Amino acid sequence: MSEEESFDGDLGDMGDDWGDALAEQGAENAFGAAEVEDFAGGGGDGEEINLDVVLDVPVTLSMEVGTTMITIRNLLQLTQGSVVELDRLAGETLDIKANGTLIAHGEVVVVNEKFGIRVLDVVTPEERIRKTKE
Numbered sequence: 001m002s003e004e005e006s007f008d009g010d011l012g013d014m015g016d017d018w019g020d021a022l023a024e025q026g027a028e029n030a031f032g033a034a035e036v037e038d039f040a041g042g043g044g045d046g047e048e049i050n051l052d053v054v055l056d057v058p059v060t061l062s063m064e065v066g067t068t069m070i071t072i073r074n075l076l077q078l079t080q081g082s083v084v085e086l087d088r089l090a091g092e093t094l095d096i097k098a099n100g101t102l103i104a105h106g107e108v109v110v111v112n113e114k115f116g117i118r119v120l121d122v123v124t125p126e127e128r129i130r131k132t133k134e
Contacts, residue, residue, distance in 0.1 A: 017112045063106070063117050064095040093120055102131060 066086025078084070093105040096117060106117040123131075 017114075059098050060100075062097045062100075063108075064097060066092075101128060103128070 066088035068084055068086050070084070093107055094117065095102050096104040096106050096119065102123055104119050104122045106119045109116045109118045
């Protein structure tokens, strides 16, 4: 999917494949997060919170294998076949980011010759706040 394309929520056969893969694992909630209904209760001041407004807002989800710092000189010297060393060891978990913010860690999986990611742990809101202050 290119950056210009948007996800319309219809996965077709691909969604069925991923659903089957998750069902094999016994994963009822693939992201390990609470259901949306858990947050739709009262707002504490007697008013109900309606999350329907934000549920369809698109979010860019990215997986980060690792990072590195290089000079512009070295960047311009990269050619096909160049190898760039990252700050992660082989087998370490990937960072899952939503709009650039770390939300979870996971590992790469393959289902029907397509890459995906299995969420291993979700970053707590407290951890996210702490990391933004660092």
